[in-house]
Amino acid sequence: MNNNLNLNNQSNSNPLLQLGVAALGLYALNKLISAPHDTVNYTLWYRNRLVYHGICYADRMKARLNEHELRGIIYDEYDYDHAKPRERAAILEKKLIRRDRPKYNYQHNY
Numbered sequence: 001m002n003n004n005l006n007l008n009n010q011s012n013s014n015p016l017l018q019l020g021v022a023a024l025g026l027y028a029l030n031k032l033i034s035a036p037h038d039t040v041n042y043t044l045w046y047r048n049r050l051v052y053h054g055i056c057y058a059d060r061m062k063a064r065l066n067e068h069e070l071r072g073i074i075y076d077e078y079d080y081d082h083a084k085p086r087e088r089a090a091i092l093e094k095k096l097i098r099r100d101r102p103k104y105n106y107q108h109n110y
Helices: 015-034 058-071 086-100
Strands: 039-046 049-057 077-080
Touching (some): 039 058
Antiparallel strands (some): 039 049
């Protein structure tokens, strides 16, 4: 008696579902790669002590520093890193604020 039932056959997996998962993965990867690299993370220092972590569009760095001065944030040095996608910069900012708890950061500083 010849039984056409093959126990090792993976026919139970839905090829449409596999295609959907693959397409979603490719979409996410493309979104990450093609996102504009336009945002920098920056840090403000006062007397060699970290007082603020922030993000801004790379072309607004000087304007953002002026905004901080107008708000009364006291700093005497600043530095910033390379431009990256805004979403990635925001995630890094949140991690840095939680880690360092800078004086002037209120958001994420708990």
